[in-house]
Amino acid sequence: MRFRMRSDQDFADEIGAHLDLETDRLIATGMAPAEARAAALRAFGNRTAVRERFHEARGRVLLEQLLQDLRYARRALRRTPGFALVAILCLGIGISVNTAAFSFLNAFMFRDFPGVVRQDELVSIQIGQETRWGRMSPAQVSTVEWGLLSEGLPAFSGIAASHILPLSVATGGEPQAVRGALVSANYFDLLGTVPAAGRFMRAADDPGDLAGVVVLSHAWWTRHFAARPDVVGQVLTIGTHPFTVVGVAPEGFFGLYPGEMIDPDVGAAEFFLPLAAAPLLRPASPSTEPATGLDDRWLQVIGRLRPGATLAEAEGQASAIAAQLAATWPVERPGAFAEIRTGNNRSRDAAELLTAMLFVMVVPAVILLVACANLANQLLARAIQRSREIAVRLSLGATRARVVRQLLVETALLAVLAGGLGVVLARWLLDALRAWALALPSRVPIDLRVLGFTLGLALLTALAFGLVPALRATRTDLAHALKEGAPGSGYRRSRLRSALVVVQIAASLALIAVSTVFVTAAQAPPSRAREALADRAILVALNLDLVGFDAATGSDYQDRVLERLAALPGVVAAGRAPFAMFDMLGGHPMTRAGQDPGDPDFNDLAPVSGDWFGATATTALRGRLFSPAERTGPPAVAVVDEVLASEMWGEADPLGQALRLGPDSAATLVTVIGVVPARQEVAYRQPEGVVFIPGDLEYRPRTFFYVRTACDAEAMVATVRQAVAGVDPRVPILWARTLEQVEAKEMSPLTLTASGLASLGVVALALAALGLFGVLSFIVAQRRHEIGVRVALGATRLDVTWMVVRQAVGLGAGGVVLGAALALAAVTLMRAVIHGLQPLDLPIFGAMSAAMVIVALVASALPARRAASVDPMATLRAE
Amino acid sequence: MSTQDGNRERLALLQGTLDLLILRILLLRREHGQGIARAIQDRSEDVILVEHGSLYPALQRLEAQRLIQAEWGVSENGRRARYYQLTPRGRKAVAAEASRWRAMTAAIGRVLGPALAEG
Numbered sequence: 001m002r003f004r005m006r007s008d009q010d011f012a013d014e015i016g017a018h019l020d021l022e023t024d025r026l027i028a029t030g031m032a033p034a035e036a037r038a039a040a041l042r043a044f045g046n047r048t049a050v051r052e053r054f055h056e057a058r059g060r061v062l063l064e065q066l067l068q069d070l071r072y073a074r075r076a077l078r079r080t081p082g083f084a085l086v087a088i089l090c091l092g093i094g095i096s097v098n099t100a101a102f103s104f105l106n107a108f109m110f111r112d113f114p115g116v117v118r119q120d121e122l123v124s125i126q127i128g129q130e131t132r133w134g135r136m137s138p139a140q141v142s143t144v145e146w147g148l149l150s151e152g153l154p155a156f157s158g159i160a161a162s163h164i165l166p167l168s169v170a171t172g173g174e175p176q177a178v179r180g181a182l183v184s185a186n187y188f189d190l191l192g193t194v195p196a197a198g199r200f201m202r203a204a205d206d207p208g209d210l211a212g213v214v215v216l217s218h219a220w221w222t223r224h225f226a227a228r229p230d231v232v233g234q235v236l237t238i239g240t241h242p243f244t245v246v247g248v249a250p251e252g253f254f255g256l257y258p259g260e261m262i263d264p265d266v267g268a269a270e271f272f273l274p275l276a277a278a279p280l281l282r283p284a285s286p287s288t289e290p291a292t293g294l295d296d297r298w299l300q301v302i303g304r305l306r307p308g309a310t311l312a313e314a315e316g317q318a319s320a321i322a323a324q325l326a327a328t329w330p331v332e333r334p335g336a337f338a339e340i341r342t343g344n345n346r347s348r349d350a351a352e353l354l355t356a357m358l359f360v361m362v363v364p365a366v367i368l369l370v371a372c373a374n375l376a377n378q379l380l381a382r383a384i385q386r387s388r389e390i391a392v393r394l395s396l397g398a399t400r401a402r403v404v405r406q407l408l409v410e411t412a413l414l415a416v417l418a419g420g421l422g423v424v425l426a427r428w429l430l431d432a433l434r435a436w437a438l439a440l441p442s443r444v445p446i447d448l449r450v451l452g453f454t455l456g457l458a459l460l461t462a463l464a465f466g467l468v469p470a471l472r473a474t475r476t477d478l479a480h481a482l483k484e485g486a487p488g489s490g491y492r493r494s495r496l497r498s499a500l501v502v503v504q505i506a507a508s509l510a511l512i513a514v515s516t517v518f519v520t521a522a523q524a525p526p527s528r529a530r531e532a533l534a535d536r537a538i539l540v541a542l543n544l545d546l547v548g549f550d551a552a553t554g555s556d557y558q559d560r561v562l563e564r565l566a567a568l569p570g571v572v573a574a575g576r577a578p579f580a581m582f583d584m585l586g587g588h589p590m591t592r593a594g595q596d597p598g599d600p601d602f603n604d605l606a607p608v609s610g611d612w613f614g615a616t617a618t619t620a621l622r623g624r625l626f627s628p629a630e631r632t633g634p635p636a637v638a639v640v641d642e643v644l645a646s647e648m649w650g651e652a653d654p655l656g657q658a659l660r661l662g663p664d665s666a667a668t669l670v671t672v673i674g675v676v677p678a679r680q681e682v683a684y685r686q687p688e689g690v691v692f693i694p695g696d697l698e699y700r701p702r703t704f705f706y707v708r709t710a711c712d713a714e715a716m717v718a719t720v721r722q723a724v725a726g727v728d729p730r731v732p733i734l735w736a737r738t739l740e741q742v743e744a745k746e747m748s749p750l751t752l753t754a755s756g757l758a759s760l761g762v763v764a765l766a767l768a769a770l771g772l773f774g775v776l777s778f779i780v781a782q783r784r785h786e787i788g789v790r791v792a793l794g795a796t797r798l799d800v801t802w803m804v805v806r807q808a809v810g811l812g813a814g815g816v817v818l819g820a821a822l823a824l825a826a827v828t829l830m831r832a833v834i835h836g837l838q839p840l841d842l843p844i845f846g847a848m849s850a851a852m853v854i855v856a857l858v859a860s861a862l863p864a865r866r867a868a869s870v871d872p873m874a875t876l877r878a879e
Numbered sequence: 880m881s882t883q884d885g886n887r888e889r890l891a892l893l894q895g896t897l898d899l900l901i902l903r904i905l906l907l908r909r910e911h912g913q914g915i916a917r918a919i920q921d922r923s924e925d926v927i928l929v930e931h932g933s934l935y936p937a938l939q940r941l942e943a944q945r946l947i948q949a950e951w952g953v954s955e956n957g958r959r960a961r962y963y964q965l966t967p968r969g970r971k972a973v974a975a976e977a978s979r980w981r982a983m984t985a986a987i988g989r990v991l992g993p994a995l996a997e998g
Contacts, residue, residue, distance in 0.1 A: 014961045024958070043930070
């Protein structure tokens with residue numbers, strides 16, 4: 001609108017012109033110039049008021065009022081720095097936890113991953129087929145399909161493939177196991193990644209000479225080359241071959257699949273090598289169909305949709321390729337079909353991740369709620385203290401809306417400051433988590449979206465928890481409030497405040513109670529056998545693919561290591577298995593006598609070599625374990641655990657039963673000779689039926705050696721390492737850990753949850769105690785007069801103290817009752833989701849409840865003393 | 880909105896009336912703020928006194944409603960002044976408002992009755 005464009009100056013000019021014209025006119029009627037000027041001014045009236053109305057009309061007024069409110073708020077907060085500090089700290093802590101949690105969500109769900117541009121355009125392309133068990137669509141394709149896909153999908157501006165694999169690299173004499181990725185030459189181009197140094201492989205230089213190049217991760221570059229740019233051209237020995245460094249990936253880059261690229265043991269991928277290097281680094285798969293290579297599904301295929309191309313188009317083209325596959329290879333690819341997965345390649349199971357994150361967001365929300373209850377409580381108390389000031393403002397003509405707005409601006413200012421603090425704390429929290437608890441390739445970023453979330457959250461809390469106090473504060477009976485003292489009105493208010501305190505105590509108690517459930521689960525020894533092993537066992541992890549052993553040399557090497565370990569002084573028993581203590585094994589098809597081979601059961605198959613049962617201190621419940629003679633040659637006997645025994649044969653005797661390990665009649669047949677206790681599982685996982693067989697059905701390059709020691713295992717780790725390295729120094733040891741360490745690592749989700757919940761619970765408890773203290777102090781101040789009268793009428797100090805303490809205990813007890821209900825509900829819910837959690841331990845819960853009440857008592861100490869020291873004469877005289 | 884200028888008793892302006900008066904003046908000619916104030920005073924034979932300052936928020940309001948528009952010009956005695964004039968919309972509005980006003984004053988007159996109306 002035109003009038004909005006007018007400047008202050010233009011308006012002032014108009015008023016000036018008006019005054020001049022009027023003065024002129026008055027002079028023309030015969031007035032003296034000075035007198036005429038004065039008369040003109042008088043006739044005009046209040047110029048400031050006019051200018052103000054001009055501003056107001058221009059809409060600038062809101063902003064100015066806001067600024068004025070802000071200035072006023074700043075002054076008001078400065079007058080009470082204690083209140084401001086406590087409020088900002090409480091709310092800041094509450095917000096920081098939420099900001100940190102949201103930052104995770106943001107990093108994995110909303111943001112493009114490090115080094116990836118326009119991630120939303122990226123899709124993964126899969127080729128599925130009919131199988132015995134229905135339509136299956138594995139994430140990887142074979143070389144054959146990769147060839148067809150990379151040629152036949154014009155709807156994509158590019159198709160790239162990658163393969164994650166373990167690698168061994170020689171660094172300073174000792175071989176080191178790292179994670180690497182084989183990528184097609186256009187991989188980085190397709191993702192839009194920019195190198196931190198040097199260059200990436202290029203589509204143009206794919207054939208031949210490209211095989212010998214490597215791109216380093218930023219982390220490796222920093223760690224081993226001090227981020228020097230002259231790293232380009234250096235030669236590294238990876239596996240057994242030399243590779244020339246051509247470039248460095250950007251910081252934090254991990255491709256598209258965090259779950260695969262980041263290994264919990266060895267970290268994120270450090271080397272990116274061309275697909276052409278696959279024959280040098282990747283052992284030939286023991287494929288049953290080597291001629292076509294169709295059984296070897298190893299490549300993960302991603303594509304970027306061409307601008308303007310639709311998903312339907314892309315799906316049509318991919319389906320045509322699938323049809324072609326099905327026609328050419330009806331045996332290997334029956335009913336082949338194509339599947340294009342959008343979901344931004346964020347996570348394999350985005351839904352699961354989201355659920356987990358939302359689960360994670362619940363606790364921060366509780367903390368924020370406690371912090372907000374605290375803030376509301378403080379605001380209510382503050383409103384009482386300021387009732388006179390507010391009454392004065394209202395009586396001087398400020399509208400209620402204006403005063404409410406003023407109070408809200410004050411709360412919002414607090415909240416925004418708290419949000420700032422929250423961001424700083426969240427940054428610290430995220431870095432601390434990354435340093436101590438979680439394997440993340442890069443810092444979890446705090447970007448504009450996170451800042452926006454934090455600001456929004458802060459303002460929302462300010463509005464939600466500042467509005468009621470503000471409305472209450474302005475609902476004052478003016479005449480009443482302006483008078484000194486004004487007792488009585490406080491009771492109604494303190495009821496709300498008491499309720500808030502009860503909620504705070506309840507929430508913090510519930511948090512701590514839930515955390516104890518996790519602590520119990522994390523510490524519970526699942527079996528007596530494990531207890532016996534606690535500090536008497538060592539696990540060593542190897543992957544023989546890293547050094548390119550074939551089945552014969554690999555098996556031979558495994559046997560030699562096992563022999564060497566068994567012969568070590570101080571070793572009681574040594575065994576070997578293709579799984580670590582708590583690994584999930586994956587189902588293997590098996591049938592019992594009389595069962596249709598076409599409809600097998602799937603159960604865990606645990607091939608164990610050497611004296612594995614001895615090394616893990618496993619004893620037979622019934623029957624016997626493998627004899628040394630049975631441990632050599634193809635497996636003919638089996639030991640099952642009690643879970644499988646009851647699943648397979650129910651009440652019948654499992655001993656002597658036959659099991660066929662495979663889908664067809666040619667598969668190995670074994671006889672059950674013993675039953676062992678359920679596999680020592682991690683608390684939060686459901687135990688599953690296991691079949692143990694001596695030796696193995698096939699050669700497996702990934703292998704774990706189990707050593708049981710006579711004395712402290714930790715002291716033996718170095719010896720065991722040496723012994724393994726002594727057999728063949730080229731083989732890198734992935735890790736060698738005591739069983740305790742392995743267990744701690746496996747339990748870390750539980751312990752992390754437990755310690756997280758517990759520390760948040762303590763924070764919440766501190767907030768609650770502060771809130772309780774505030775309410776009690778306030779009540780004492782409000783009842784000062786009443787207390788004075790009581791003392792004057794003969795109440796002793798003890799009576800008065802008891803009065804306050806009783807109130808504290810009452811609030812504490814209310815909190816405990818509500819908290820118990822909350823905790824019970826939460827634990828019931830979590831037990832439904834997480835296996836192995838015990839119900840709430842009543843003695844522990846009782847002790848915690850008592851502790852809560854004690855906290856309430858401590859919080860009441862000072863207010864009670866203050867009440868006891870009320871001088872009856874002074875209060876009565878003040879009337 | 881009354882002042883103590885002069886001895887004659889003057890009437891405070893009813894809210895909303897000022898807008899109508901301004902529009903009525905501008906129906907005759909384009910005019911600047913001071914001229915409008917003067918015209919209102921003259922035509923009401925000095926009965927209605929407009930505090931000149933209060934004119935400007937009203938002018939601004941009318942301008943925002945697009946009933947009038949303004950531009951800088953030069954007065955008869957050579958001073959720079961901001962001249963207002965009616966827009967076509969303003970012209971329509973003044974007719975409608977004026978007839979409403981007349982209807983209302985007539986109604987008020989009838990309620991008060993002849994005796995009081997004279998007093």
